[in-house]
Amino acid sequence: MRRTLCLAAAVVAVAGLTSGVAAAQVAKTPKALVIGLDGARFDKLLAADTPNVHALVQRGYAARSALYGSGMAQTSSGPGWSTILTGVWPDKHKVKDNSFNGNNLAANPSWLARAETANPALDTYAAVDWKPIGDQILRTGQDRKFVLDGDTAGYVKTDEQVAADAEKHLKQDKADASFVYFGQTDEAGHAHGADSPEYSASLRTDDALIGRLLAAIDARAGRANEDWLVMISTDHGHTAAGGHGGDSPEERMTFVIAAGGAVPPGTPAVQPKIVDIAPTVLRHLGIAAPAGYDGYPLGAVPPDAFDSAVLKPRQDETGVPAGILGWTHDGPGGWTVRNASGMPSGTTEWQGWAFTTDDFWTRTAPGQQREANVRARGVFAVADPDEWDDKGSPSSKGTFDSSLVSPAIDVAGAARADIAFVSHYRQDGTQRGALTVSFDGGAEQSVLAYGPESGTVNKGGDVLATPTSASVAVPAGARSMRVTWRLYAAGNNWYWAIDAPHVTTR
Known part of the structure; x- marks a missing residue:
């Protein structure tokens, strides 16, 4: 007989989203949407005029988190999005910077790919305009992938195109598991800094795009019979003057916002990690997380x-x-x-x-x-x-x-x-x-x-x-x-x- 003695003991509704704490009378079909805002600082996001984000925060779960630093990987997009999508830290997926050299992503597939493998009947989708996400992290594992090149065409233009494609998908398709990425806030951070009015304006644009995605969900014909989990996060922060990649608290600043499913509402006593996003989505879809995951579903971290x-x-x-x-x-x-x-x-x-x-x-x-x-x-x-x-x-x-x-x-x-x-x-x-x-x-x-x-x-x-x-x-x-x-x-x-x-x- 085994006894585990934890030494702690020894010693939204946004656009119809619910907090997920009340048991439904009839089982609803689980659906998941993860939204990525590149380079969005949590403090700036909450300080901006971002009503859709604030509504999710107020009716769901929200907390700041922190990245690794130079001892493990740069605070840059390659490691950040790899961590969010794979559910493991850079010492496992081996993405240390934006070159993706020597990565181990084949052995650590995205949560979309894991969902597709576990249940091929699921409709899996990704829409991104930072191409390396589509080319490197999401090479396979989605039923449909919409990839644009924001570095070439400009993120203001391509974010709008991503939003339009995602709106159509979320409104009309099965849309069981989806990842949608917007890149213009990172560009505003690099060009003007996180303390700039341009950065704040970009966060307002992000919020409007998020509102469109939530409205598309609410317009679904079968919405009343669906249980939607919506999560928002970022790959890294920005300095006041602009830039990231280093070890400052501002560059390491990430966050997890979530509403729906079994996610507990409110601000947690212990901050989450961005590796928690993948197991939270898989739990919602009824799929067991692999043993190698570094994260836990939100609300399920063991006591310490x-x-x-x-x-x-x-x-x-x-x-x-x-x-x-x-x-x-x-x-x-x-x-x-x-x-x-x-x-x-x-x-x-x-x-x-x-x-x-x-x-x-x-x-x-x-x-x-x-x-x-x-x-x-x-x-x-x-x-x-x-x-x-x-x-x-x-x-x-x-x-x-x-x-x-x-x-x-x-x-x-x-x-x-x-x-x-x-x-x-x-x-x-x-x-x-x-x-x-x-x-x-x-x-x-x-x-x-x-x-x-x-x-x-x-x-x-x-x-x-x-x-x-x-x-x-x-x-x-x-x-x-x-x-x-x-x-x-x-x-x-x-x-x-x-x-x-x-x-x-x-």
């Missing part, structure tokens, strides 16, 4: 022990805006931080393991691959001697040595305990990491070792955004187990971040 941590504003990290709550050493639900006696004092936020968020941690030192910690969500735990050493150079006086200790986990009657977590580890110098367990308050037992040698679990190098697991034997008669993550022998080195820890006994 760390997300209940109460976070504080900056103290020593003055480069982080004062209004961002993003760190604490106070563990939630029985989690504790234990620093070695005599560990020198450094930057307050990183004086040992800390609970933090992407928005806070990545702002402390952009461009050092903290942004690539994409498989962590909400609050996660970090030991960061690199930032610890930034105040008073404590590494000149001693080493960083801190342990993160789990609550006691019931293992009575079990033969083995399987430990799983997401690990984001960068190796440097003499720094070492250790995963250990202890039973009933006994001695620590080594499970995994990280360090500079090739024989360690990290093989002497970095292991970024990696689901990690280990199995340990439970001694006969043992009743409880604690798990410890320790980072030690570190000076001005790198960091270790973990998230979503859970234990399964058997």
